[in-house]
Amino acid sequence: MELEKKLVAQQRTFFNTGQTKSMEYRIRALQQLRQGIEKYQQRILDALHADLNKSEAEAYGSEIRIVLGELDFSLDHIEKWAAPRLVPTNSAIPDGVSTIYPEPYGVALIIAPWNYPFQLAFGPLIGAIAAGNCAIIKPSELTPAVSRLTYNLVHEIFPEEYIAVMEGEVETSTALLKEKFDYIFFTGSTGVGRIVMKAAAEHLTPVTLELGGKSPVIVNKDADLNLAAQRIVRGKFLNAGQTCVAPDYLLVHENVHDKLLELIRAEIGDKYGADVLQNNDFPHIVNARNFDRLSALLQDGKTLIGGRSERDHLLIEPTVLGEVDWKSPVMQEEIFGPILPVFKYGDLNPMLDEIVRRPKPLALYLFTEDEDLQNQVLNQVSFGGVCINDTLSHMTSHYLPFGGVGESGMGSYHGQQSFDVFSHHKSVLKRSK
Numbered sequence: 001m002e003l004e005k006k007l008v009a010q011q012r013t014f015f016n017t018g019q020t021k022s023m024e025y026r027i028r029a030l031q032q033l034r035q036g037i038e039k040y041q042q043r044i045l046d047a048l049h050a051d052l053n054k055s056e057a058e059a060y061g062s063e064i065r066i067v068l069g070e071l072d073f074s075l076d077h078i079e080k081w082a083a084p085r086l087v088p089t090n091s092a093i094p095d096g097v098s099t100i101y102p103e104p105y106g107v108a109l110i111i112a113p114w115n116y117p118f119q120l121a122f123g124p125l126i127g128a129i130a131a132g133n134c135a136i137i138k139p140s141e142l143t144p145a146v147s148r149l150t151y152n153l154v155h156e157i158f159p160e161e162y163i164a165v166m167e168g169e170v171e172t173s174t175a176l177l178k179e180k181f182d183y184i185f186f187t188g189s190t191g192v193g194r195i196v197m198k199a200a201a202e203h204l205t206p207v208t209l210e211l212g213g214k215s216p217v218i219v220n221k222d223a224d225l226n227l228a229a230q231r232i233v234r235g236k237f238l239n240a241g242q243t244c245v246a247p248d249y250l251l252v253h254e255n256v257h258d259k260l261l262e263l264i265r266a267e268i269g270d271k272y273g274a275d276v277l278q279n280n281d282f283p284h285i286v287n288a289r290n291f292d293r294l295s296a297l298l299q300d301g302k303t304l305i306g307g308r309s310e311r312d313h314l315l316i317e318p319t320v321l322g323e324v325d326w327k328s329p330v331m332q333e334e335i336f337g338p339i340l341p342v343f344k345y346g347d348l349n350p351m352l353d354e355i356v357r358r359p360k361p362l363a364l365y366l367f368t369e370d371e372d373l374q375n376q377v378l379n380q381v382s383f384g385g386v387c388i389n390d391t392l393s394h395m396t397s398h399y400l401p402f403g404g405v406g407e408s409g410m411g412s413y414h415g416q417q418s419f420d421v422f423s424h425h426k427s428v429l430k431r432s433k
């Protein structure tokens with residue numbers, strides 16, 4: 001029997017023993033995971049450095065800390081989330097008592113991408129465990145050090161009939177997707193999201209798709225420009241722009257365009273040094289294929305800031321492009337690199353129409369204190385999530401479900417939503433005789 005078939009069968013048998021449903025079992029598993037991550041912390045940092053050149057501070061802040069925060073929040077609330085919830089009953093059934101029971105789906109498949117390879121494998125795993133499932137993780141082959149570490153960490157603390165890791169390339173993912181899972185949680189590109197959903201349809205397996213897209217950032221003329229520059233630079237150039245919720249392109253009011261760009265230039269210098277190509281802590285592009293794709297996009301406008309690159313080290317410096325055409329390649333696909341196209345506007349309305357005509361973005365960022373404008377954008381544009389006067393930070397809140405809409409994804413997680421997404425909510429109506 002092929003390995004993936006055997007593993008799924010073993011996990012299903014184990015799930016059917018009912019052990020993973022006990023609250024003590026789930027809490028113990030989350031605690032073991034926490035201890036495992038603490039024990040492996042230096043190895044996690046080293047692997048993220050080897051695969052993506054992430055500095056320890058960036059790797060800890062954007063990967064380990066987020067996972068530990070989710071773990072602790074889950075441990076603090078799991079008993080409440082898992083408790084049956086009494087709800088009202090219609091007056092037509094006067095003796096009825098209605099309850100919603102969360103129950104685990106069974107065996108879950110988690111497919112992870114390479115850009116936050118630790119966070120995006122272990123974050124969903126927390127939800128799967130908390131809800132009482134067994135799970136198989138398929139890490140990305142493009143970050144081999146983190147893939148190996150994920151295998152070692154998981155296999156040291158859990159038996160594989162409960163939680164397992166299957167490393168490998170696309171073929172491994174394809175083979176896994178042929179099996180019948182009870183839930184599939186996929187993080188990656190929109191194109192592969194379609195493949196995953198088609199495969200899931202064969203078994204009518206429910207899916208969460210955490211995908212990407214072109215997330216705009218808008219800076220209005222009344223915005224605090226220092227704050228906007230700091231937060232755009234942090235959001236755009238974290239992980240060299242290889243972040244699903246990174247601002248993809250910038251729309252700025254013509255009155256503040258020049259000042260904002262001046263501040264962005266200064267902020268890049270402050271944060272990454274005068275010569276980013278000499279900064280050993282700036283993450284590199286994941287591979288030569290992506291480097292070449294991004295290098296071609298550098299030609300799609302006039303370079304206003306940055307623009308240099310070094311193929312030997314897969315480095316591209318933070319770059320801002322002006323005079324960009326909406327129809328140029330850089331405006332067709334998610335950029336996923338340290339390149340920020342900028343558009344000036346006098347009237348925001350045609351810009352909003354342009355956003356609405358395009359696939360719904362994963363995130364939108366708006367810098368303004370003008371509440372009418374905030375409300376207009378919130379009402380007019382559909383997107384996964386928004387930060388007003390910031391970038392990225394909405395995804396760090398345990399109280400805000402994180403996910404996309406339309407081509408940027410389907411379903412959401414984080415906080416209680418991570419528990420709910422891996423649970424079937426069973427409706428129970430009890431009547432007396």
Ligand code: NAD
Pocket residue numbers: 111112113114115116120138139140141168169170173174187188189190192193195209210211212213243244245334336362403404409
């Ligand atoms: P990807 O879709 O190429 O790969 C993701 C995973 O799918 C990997 O494990 C890979 O092995 C597997 N895979 C690749 N091709 C496959 C195929 N044909 N059949 C089955 N499985 C396949 O994505 P990526 O390049 O690793 O990640 C970048 C993308 O992920 C970007 O679009 C980014 O926006 C998105 N992303 C989204 C989020 C989110 O939370 N919404 C987070 C991170 C990344």
